[in-house]
Each structure stands twice: as C-alpha cells, then as structure tokens.
Amino acid sequence: xxxxKQLRLGAFMRPVSIHTGAWRYPGAWPDANFNFAHLKQLAxxxxxxxxxxxxxxxxxxxxxxxxAALQRSHTVTxxxxxxxxxxxxxxxxxxxxxxxxxxxxxxxxxxARRFASLDHLSEGRAGWNIVTTSNPDAAxxxxxxxHMEHDxxxxxxxxxxxxxxxxxxxxxxxxxxxxxxxxxxxxxxxxHVLDHKGKYLSVRxxxxxxxxxxxxxxxxxxxxxxxxxxxxxxTAEAVFAAPGTLAGARSLYADIKGRMxxxxxxxxxxxxxxxxxxxxxxxxxxxxxxxxKLDSLVHYDSAIASLSVALGHDASKFDPxxxxxDVPETNASQSGRARVIELARSENLxxxxxxxxxxxxxxxxxxxxxxxxxxxxxxxLESEGCDGFNVxxxxxxxxxxxxVDKVVPELQRRGIFRREYEGxxxxxxxGLPRPGNRFFxxx
Amino acid sequence: xxxxKQLRLGAFMRPVSIHTGAWRYPGAWPDANFNFAHLKQLAxxxxxxxxxxxxxxxxxxxxxxxxAALQRSHTVTxxxxxxxxxxxxxxxxxxxxxxxxxxxxxxxxxxARRFASLDHLSEGRAGWNIVTTSNPDAAxxxxxxxHMEHDxxxxxxxxxxxxxxxxxxxxxxxxxxxxxxxxxxxxxxxxHVLDHKGKYLSVRxxxxxxxxxxxxxxxxxxxxxxxxxxxxxxTAEAVFAAPGTLAGARSLYADIKGRMxxxxxxxxxxxxxxxxxxxxxxxxxxxxxxxxKLDSLVHYDSAIASLSVALGHDASKFDPxxxxxDVPETNASQSGRARVIELARSENLxxxxxxxxxxxxxxxxxxxxxxxxxxxxxxxLESEGCDGFNVxxxxxxxxxxxxVDKVVPELQRRGIFRREYEGxxxxxxxGLPRPGNRFFxxx
Numbered sequence: 001x002x003x004x005k006q007l008r009l010g011a012f013m014r015p016v017s018i019h020t021g022a023w024r025y026p027g028a029w030p031d032a033n034f035n036f037a038h039l040k041q042l043a044x045x046x047x048x049x050x051x052x053x054x055x056x057x058x059x060x061x062x063x064x065x066x067x068a069a070l071q072r073s074h075t076v077t078x079x080x081x082x083x084x085x086x087x088x089x090x091x092x093x094x095x096x097x098x099x100x101x102x103x104x105x106x107x108x109x110x111x112a113r114r115f116a117s118l119d120h121l122s123e124g125r126a127g128w129n130i131v132t133t134s135n136p137d138a139a140x141x142x143x144x145x146x147h148m149e150h151d152x153x154x155x156x157x158x159x160x161x162x163x164x165x166x167x168x169x170x171x172x173x174x175x176x177x178x179x180x181x182x183x184x185x186x187x188x189x190x191x192h193v194l195d196h197k198g199k200y201l202s203v204r205x206x207x208x209x210x211x212x213x214x215x216x217x218x219x220x221x222x223x224x225x226x227x228x229x230x231x232x233x234x235t236a237e238a239v240f241a242a243p244g245t246l247a248g249a250r251s252l253y254a255d256i257k258g259r260m261x262x263x264x265x266x267x268x269x270x271x272x273x274x275x276x277x278x279x280x281x282x283x284x285x286x287x288x289x290x291x292x293k294l295d296s297l298v299h300y301d302s303a304i305a306s307l308s309v310a311l312g313h314d315a316s317k318f319d320p321x322x323x324x325x326d327v328p329e330t331n332a333s334q335s336g337r338a339r340v341i342e343l344a345r346s347e348n349l350x351x352x353x354x355x356x357x358x359x360x361x362x363x364x365x366x367x368x369x370x371x372x373x374x375x376x377x378x379x380x381l382e383s384e385g386c387d388g389f390n391v392x393x394x395x396x397x398x399x400x401x402x403x404v405d406k407v408v409p410e411l412q413r414r415g416i417f418r419r420e421y422e423g424x425x426x427x428x429x430x431g432l433p434r435p436g437n438r439f440f441x442x443x
Numbered sequence: 444x445x446x447x448k449q450l451r452l453g454a455f456m457r458p459v460s461i462h463t464g465a466w467r468y469p470g471a472w473p474d475a476n477f478n479f480a481h482l483k484q485l486a487x488x489x490x491x492x493x494x495x496x497x498x499x500x501x502x503x504x505x506x507x508x509x510x511a512a513l514q515r516s517h518t519v520t521x522x523x524x525x526x527x528x529x530x531x532x533x534x535x536x537x538x539x540x541x542x543x544x545x546x547x548x549x550x551x552x553x554x555a556r557r558f559a560s561l562d563h564l565s566e567g568r569a570g571w572n573i574v575t576t577s578n579p580d581a582a583x584x585x586x587x588x589x590h591m592e593h594d595x596x597x598x599x600x601x602x603x604x605x606x607x608x609x610x611x612x613x614x615x616x617x618x619x620x621x622x623x624x625x626x627x628x629x630x631x632x633x634x635h636v637l638d639h640k641g642k643y644l645s646v647r648x649x650x651x652x653x654x655x656x657x658x659x660x661x662x663x664x665x666x667x668x669x670x671x672x673x674x675x676x677x678t679a680e681a682v683f684a685a686p687g688t689l690a691g692a693r694s695l696y697a698d699i700k701g702r703m704x705x706x707x708x709x710x711x712x713x714x715x716x717x718x719x720x721x722x723x724x725x726x727x728x729x730x731x732x733x734x735x736k737l738d739s740l741v742h743y744d745s746a747i748a749s750l751s752v753a754l755g756h757d758a759s760k761f762d763p764x765x766x767x768x769d770v771p772e773t774n775a776s777q778s779g780r781a782r783v784i785e786l787a788r789s790e791n792l793x794x795x796x797x798x799x800x801x802x803x804x805x806x807x808x809x810x811x812x813x814x815x816x817x818x819x820x821x822x823x824l825e826s827e828g829c830d831g832f833n834v835x836x837x838x839x840x841x842x843x844x845x846x847v848d849k850v851v852p853e854l855q856r857r858g859i860f861r862r863e864y865e866g867x868x869x870x871x872x873x874g875l876p877r878p879g880n881r882f883f884x885x886x
Contacts, residue, residue, distance in 0.1 A: 031621060034653055036563070062649055067631045071628060071629055073628055074621075074628050076651055079563065079564065080560035080652065082525055083561050084529070087529045090534065107548070107585055109503070113523045117526040120477050120479070140645075143644060143646065171520070176474075184515065185473075185516055185517050188513070203585070205584065208521065
C-alpha cells in the first residue's frame with residue numbers, strides 16, 4: 001500500500017443523476033426515482049469502484065420553482081433517504097451510507113434513533129449529513145410561516161448535534177450483559193439519562209437503542225458560511241464543500257483545518273470533500289461533447305428556475321440577454337448565492353448563459369479523459385485543496401460506469417486511491433477515530 | 444380455494460419476543476435486538492407461513508419502569524421500525540410490513556413521506572399503525588413537559604390522518620409522463636398542493652414522492668376507547684384489538700362494524716385482528732408447561748413494573764399479597780387500564796399474581812395443541828369475534844416455528860387460511876380496495 005496521501009471518494013447521488021437534463025440522455029433511466037433495482041445496481045457499481053460512501057441528496061419540499069419549470073425536473077420526487085439506505089445496506093457490504101437530516105425540521109430523538117438503527121443494520125456504515133435546510137418552502141410543510149434566520153438555524157444545529165451525540169452515548173458499549181442466569185439484561189450503571197435542557201431543545205432520553213457500531217455515525221457538514229465553517233470545525237468529520245476553484249478550495253481547506261487546530265482538534269480527523277461534477281471521455285473532445293449534449297437537454301424554463309432557487313429570487317423577469325442585475329438579500333443559503341453572483345461576474349455571463357450553466361450543473365466540473373481527471377484530482381489533493389471529492393455523475397448509469405472503469409484504475413495506478421477497502425466501517429475506511437463515550441470510559 | 448370466511452394473520456413482533464421472560468428461555472436469541480440476521484430469519488419464516496404482515500412493536504421512550512425492573516427487560520432497545528422494515532423488504536416478497544408511527548410526536552410530512560417510500564421499496568407492502576402514544580415519558584423526549592390529554596390526542600390524530608392521506612394524494616397515479624422528447628417529466632394538472640390549515644396542523648405540500656403503490660399504505664389502528672373506536676370506524680382498514688374474552692371481542696366487533704355502517708363504510712373494508720399470545724405444544728400439557736416455564740423466567744421486579752405501566756401508577760408500594768387497591772385515573776391508555784382492573788377483579792388475583800401475569804403476557808392467550816388453537820381461532824372467526832389475529836409468539840425462534848409448522852397447516856386443512864398469497868400487495872392479500880385519489884379521478 002502506498003504511503004501517499006489517499007483520496008476519499010463519496011458519490012453524491014440522485015436516482016436519475018444530479019444533472020437536470022440527465023433523464024433525457026440516451027441510455028438514461030428516467031424512472032429511477034422509484035425503481036429500486038436501478039439504485040441497487042448503482043450502489044453495487046460504486047462499491048466495485050471502492051467508493052467510500054453513497055451520499056443521498058435530499059430536500060424537504062418540492063423545490064420552489066414555477067410549475068412551468070418544475071414539470072421539466074426529475075428531482076421533484078425520490079425515495080426517502082433512511083428507507084432507501086437501509087434497503088441498499090442489504091445489497092452492499094462496504095460502502096458508507098450517508099443520509100441528510102435537517103436540524104430545523106426534525107426532532108433530535110428521532111434523528112438519533114434512525115441513524116443509530118441504520119448504523120446497526122449496516123454494521124457501521126452510517127453517516128449523518130447535518131443540514132439546517134435553506135429552502136424557505138420547507139417551513140410551510142412543517143407548520144411554520146416564517147423560515148428561521150440563518151444564524152439562528154446554525155445555533156440550533158450546534159445544540160441539536162450535541163443532543164443527538166449525547167443520545168447516542170446513552171448506553172456504554174458494553175452495557176448489555178444479557179445474563180440469562182441472573183436475569184439481568186443490562187447493567188444500570190452503564191445507562192446515562194441525558195436530561196438536556198437548552199435554549200432550543202429539551203430532551204430527556206435515554207435513547208432506546210444500543211450505541212451505534214461506529215460509536216457515532218460519521219458527522220458530515222455542508223455549509224460554507226462563517227457559521228457553517230465554525231460548526232464544521234467543531235463537529236464535522238467530513239465536509240461537503242462546494243468551492244468553484246482550486247484557489248477557493250485551498251482557502252477553505254486552510255480555514256477549516258486552522259479552526260480545528262485553534263480548538264485543539266486533529267485536522268486529519270475531518271475530510272474535506274468538494275463536490276465535483278465529473279464527465280469522462282476517451283478523448284477530451286468526447287467528454288466536452290457529452291457535457292454539451294447534456295446541457296442541451298435542459299429546458300430553458302428549468303434553467304431559469306434553477307437560477308431563481310440559487311438566488312432565492314424570481315429570475316424570470318430579468319432580461320435573458322443582459323447581465324445579472326443586483327439581487328436583494330434573502331434568507332436563502334448565503335454561500336450558494338454568493339457563488340452564483342461570483343460565477344456571473346467572473347465569466348461575464350448573460351442571465352441566459354448563467355441559467356443554462358446552473359440548470360445543467362453550475363459548480364466545479366472536471367471534464368476530460370481519465371488522465372486529465374486524475375491529474376486534476378491529484379493536484380487538488382496534493383496542494384491541500386481537499387482530502388477527496390464528492391463525485392457527481394453526468395448521467396446514470398453510463399457516467400458512473402465510465403468513472404469506475406476508467407478513472408478509478410488510473411487513481412489506483414498512481415497510488416492515491418485504495419484497491420481494497422481498509423476497514424469494516426465507514427469510519428475505518430475514512431481513517432477517522434471511533435469517538436469515545438462522553439459518559440463512560442472507553443473499552 | 445375455499446369460500447369460507449378467511450382468517451387474516453399478522454405477527455406482532457419484538458426481536459426477542461413480546462414475552463418479558465423470553466430472552467432467558469432455552470434456545471432463545473437474547474441478542475436479537477441488534478442481530479439483523481435473526482430478524483431476517485423470522486420474517487422469512489412468517490412468509491413461509493403465509494402471514495399477512497410483520498407488525499413491528501414500537502415505543503418512543505424507554506418504558507417508565509424503575510431501574511430495578513428495567514434492567515430485567517429485553518424491551519429497552521430495538522431497531523427503529525422504518526429502517527428495519529425497509530431492510531426486511533429486501534429479504535421477503537409477499538409479507539406486509541407494518542410500522543407504528545405517532546401522531547403526537549411526529550410531523551405528517553415526514554410520516555407521509557416515509558410510509559410512501561417504504562411502500563415503493565416493498566412494492567406495495569407497507570402499513571401504518573396510527574398511535575397517539577400513551578406513554579407520558581415520550582413527551583419528555585420531544586420537548587414537552589406535559590403529555591397531551593387523551594381526547595385531544597385523538598382529535599389531533601384524526602386531523603393528522605387526513606393530512607397524511609392528503610399528502611399521499613399529491614400526485615395522480617399517472618402524473619409522471621417522463622416524455623423524453625418534449626422534456627416534460629410530469630403533467631402539472633396531475634399535481635395537487637394540499638395547503639392544509641387546521642386546528643392542530645398547517646402543511647402546504649405537495650409531497651415530493653409519487654403516490655404509493657397501494658394508493659395509501661394500509662391504515663391500522665389500535666385504540667379501543669370511545670375515541671379510538673370512532674377513529675377506527677372512520678379511518679382504519681385493520682384494527683389491532685385487545686379484547687380479553689370472545690364476548691368482549693364480539694361486542695367490539697359489532698360496535699366498530701356498526702359504526703362503519705352508520706357512516707356508510709363497507710364493514711368488510713376493515714379487518715379486526717385481536718392480539719393473541721399463542722403457545723403450541725404437541726399436547727395441552729406440554730403447551731401449559733412451556734408457558735409456566737416462560738412465566739417463571741419473569742423477574743418479580745419486572746413483573747411489578749409492568750403492572751405500574753399498565754395502570755399508569757407506581758404499583759411497587761401495593762401489598763403484593765392483597766387485592767388490587769383503587770387506582771386514581773391518569774393520562775395512561777384508558778382501555779389498557781380498564782382491562783387490567785377487570786382482569787384482577789374477574790379472577791380475584793392478588794397484586795403479585797396480577798403482576799406476574801402481566802409481566803409475562805397478560806392478554807388473550809391460546810395455549811394448547813394445533814387442534815385446540817385452530818378450534819379457538821375458528822370459533823372466534825365464525826362467531827364474528829374477529830377477522831383474524833395478531834399473533835404473538837412465546838419465544839423466538841421456536842415458538843414461531845411451532846406455529847408455522849403445526850398450526851398453519853391445520854388452519855389450511857380447514858379451509859380458513861390461504862395456502863398461497865392471493866395478491867402482490869398487503870392490501871390485496873387483506874382483501875381491501877385500493878383507495879381512490881381524492882383529488883383526481885381514478886385510473
């Protein structure tokens with residue numbers, strides 16, 4: 001095994017693909033949202049490619065697009081993440097299973113319980129992507145007229161994290177004796193009642209499920225705002241970043257790892273994984289042609305709606321052929337909004353050009369041959385731009401097959417990606433320590 | 444196929460068994476709470492026995508027992524139902540998968556989404572056991588100091604049901620066109636935004652998951668109180684009843700089916716399934732000996748705690764050898780409490796005797812040979828005491844194996860239980876119609 005710094009690879013998945021036009025691509029599976037056999041095949045292909053994790057994209061509302069745009073989108077429906085990942089756990093043995101769960105619209109008792117159960121069912125492969133949910137329409141599905149403000153969402157998220165991890169620690173790892181002779185099922189000295197009373201949450205506990213196999217499922221965080229970076233440095237073990245450039249990535253990497261050092265955390269105990277849209281061709285021309293074909297399948301109604309979502313503002317009234325006008329601040333994700341404005345300004349894009357880019361996939365993309373993609377990934381890894389990537393495939397299953405069959409062997413040949421899984425659990429494969437139980441001495 | 448009225452059989456399951464002493468029984472699996480391979484075997488055995496449904500018992504808190512009792516109990520921990528049933532769906536093809544979900548401590552948007560997803564993943568085998576959660580300790584895990592009153596819980600449950608079923612109807616069955624040529628993924632005329640604003644709940648919708656395979660997952664209800672019976676008559680398709688005697692069962696049966704007629708529902712569209720603890724022996728003596736052995740394995744600390752839970756009152760200070768004293772009314776399940784008091788009075792039990800009965804299993808029990816058990820079941824079925832049973836096994840796997848290998852063939856021989864599954868979905872196997880979509884004409 002190589003001693004070079006190793007790349008970690010997550011797959012950020014929607015059943016049909018992240019790309020809005022993908023369902024129309026020749027050979028794609030337009031019905032994948034409710035065709036479990038397809039999802040099973042994708043997960044097994046990812047495991048063949050030695051991916052660290054299957055990362056299920058999620059929302060808590062149909063995206064707030066006008067219906068004219070919405071009807072173009074395959075993203076309006078999907079399986080619910082916990083039920084899907086529990087089912088996929090039965091058809092895979094190594095790959096991690098990462099679900100998104102919102103700290104704004106759910107209860108810590110439910111969240112702690114479901115992740116613990118997924119971790120037991122998968123024998124230690126669960127990960128929790130902590131989100132605060134930036135889509136204001138989600139609030140309306142949960143009895144609230146006004147969406148909680150950004151900074152307040154993050155303050156609640158921090159308390160929510162502490163409650164969930166505290167609930168996971170309800171039982172010592174060796175609490176369950178199951179002594180048939182004495183009739184004692186567990187040792188009461190190894191049960192802790194959390195009894196949390198905080199600013200946002202009041203939760204007694206204990207959790208009625210044994211401590212997860214991994215101690216805690218792996219904690220993933222996505223925010224890139226000031227509040228999001230600090231939450232990540234304090235709590236995350238993987239960061240789903242979305243920098244547009246290597247320079248931006250290196251800055252984020254240095255910032256988060258620096259924040260970790262400042263509070264005494266080992267920077268190796270958090271893996272920064274930028275999202276990367278990867279299009280593989282046998283030649284660079286072929287790769288570019290695949291992307292061009294895909295983008296051409298994005299309906300303009302859908303493209304302009306994606307721009308509206310990203311800005312938190314109706315963009316359909318903008319002049320399509322003019323530059324992006326000034327947009328008032330909203331309660332949408334601040335980091336996402338800033339990125340869109342920066343993209344328009346830096347490439348001098350018209351509204352139409354910007355919308356079409358975003359309607360396909362507007363973030364970081366590696367488009368080329370297995371060689372050039374491996375070059376890019378290696379450069380990012382070795383220049384401290386990242387610890388790996390959350391890969392998004394242009395269309396499914398073909399775009400994933402191409403990555404696994406062409407890019408993965410090239411990464412392995414360079415000694416920067418595993419040929420076999422190192423451990424049994426997601427935590428072991430990512431090289432993360434198993435957290436101690438805050439209430440009981442470690443076994 | 445016989446034209447006799449057919450018995451429906453659910454299995455009411457805890458991983459180790461319902462019986463508190465079962466984990467100590469020779470040959471039992473004390474570690475089943477977190478051993479998925481065991482659960483998989485149990486589900487497959489139930490499917491071999493042509494059971495209608497695997498019905499997962501659930502709570503939202505560690506039961507409110509003193510620690511001295513709690514430490515005796517294998518029921519303190521378990522898998523979470525949705526994650527477990529989604530995983531079991533991958534290892535079974537016919538059996539229904541029924542999960543309990545609380546209308547008091549969860550959000551209708553989450554509940555609608557998870558059941559819809561389970562229904563898609565299992566190709567139409569999901570059922571929702573609607574409970575209002577009678578354990579007052581659950582409130583403390585969800586930020587509430589006081590538990591909601593009984594009648595208010597049921598009023599909220601009714602509204603919650605209407606919201607969840609409304610969300611399931613967000614999309615017409617044929618909403619998704621996936622027309623690659625035109626780029627239209629769905630027909631906007633076949634999408635309904637619920638926009639519910641009621642006394643307890645405010646939920647906009649739509650749900651971001653296609654209409655369930657069954658239209659709606661099968662609706663199960665368990666309450667036997669006045670409010671519970673009315674809710675069942677209005678909304679349920681299966682009732683998990685708990686009468687202690689055939690006379691009580693016939694009275695409940697006539698009452699609920701009468702309430703259905705009064706509101707214009709077809710009484711055949713609800714299956715009343717009393718819970719029955721079934722102990723099979725090759726002789727009646729052997730069956731009684733199995734039960735006696737099991738009850739002897741219930742620790743007295745645990746027995747007295749079960750009595751406390753049933754009464755919603757600390758029973759540990761009662762005179763163990765005296766009769767059950769008068770107990771003040773509490774916010775606990777009224778039907779459960781009444782049943783316990785009735786059991787003590789009718790059999791003139793001491794507190795100790797009552798506690799030991801409840802600590803093992805205190806409800807309806809059929810203890811005998813395959814012949815006598817089939818006699819009992821047939822009598823209940825044919826005298827309109829029930830439409831079937833929710834069977835509980837004394838210990839696992841042995842008690843289940845005995846039922847499937849001995850009782851099921853006898854029921855089949857009598858022509859009152861299926862030899863093969865009739866349909867593809869839980870709804871089809873139970874003989875229930877597929878609900879129309881309230882917002883769109885049926886296809």
